[in-house]
Amino acid sequence: DTEVTQTPKHLVMGMTNKKSLKCEQHMGHRAMYWYKQKAKKPPELMFVYSYEKLSINESVPSRFSPECPNSSLLNLHLHALQPEDSALYLCASSQETGQYNEQFFGPGTRLTVL
């Protein structure tokens, strides 16, 4: 299994809602990532987990809260988002962190904040 899966595929939420994005991989990878991608732009790194511990937070606002319950799962909890947070949210995984480890991406969750 060489796939990263993400649910839901699409999500529409109001600014007062709480929702979660989910990501799963069964490749035995020990590094997992969240990216945000705006239209016609490259992905922007948000968070990195290595061996289930948060290793990088790219100064992301606290309304985004990541969680790594186990080595195969990665969640992104959303609360009190703003319309400018509307974007494609991509999850990725790699064998480990480090420059020789290629990242495999999921299909993304397209988020719309009303």
Place this chain on the structure above:
Amino acid sequence: GDSVTQMEGPVTLSEEAFLTINCTYTATGYPSLFWYVQYPGEGLQLLLKATKADDKGSNKGFEATYRKETTSFHLEKGSVQVSDSAVYFCALSGHTGKLIFGQGTTLQVKP
């Protein structure tokens, strides 16, 4: 800091034409280099990679050679198809382990 520069798009080609998308990089040391492709409405797919100078990555008819002397990793394909229409991202991974992306190049192939 590390950076990647890609040729601006969009690139419009006829089917069976030769494709080159230029990519140059600035980095400390010897980064790994990648090409990712993003089809409309989808996530990124790893197309090919190279981890040291003179390495050639290849996949699905696409090729790119890691040129340290020119700090380049240009993507080429001898004969494009309509199904190759997508956005192509050049990226590097250096000593921080983070993926640094170029701005992306949109390729449109017309029948």
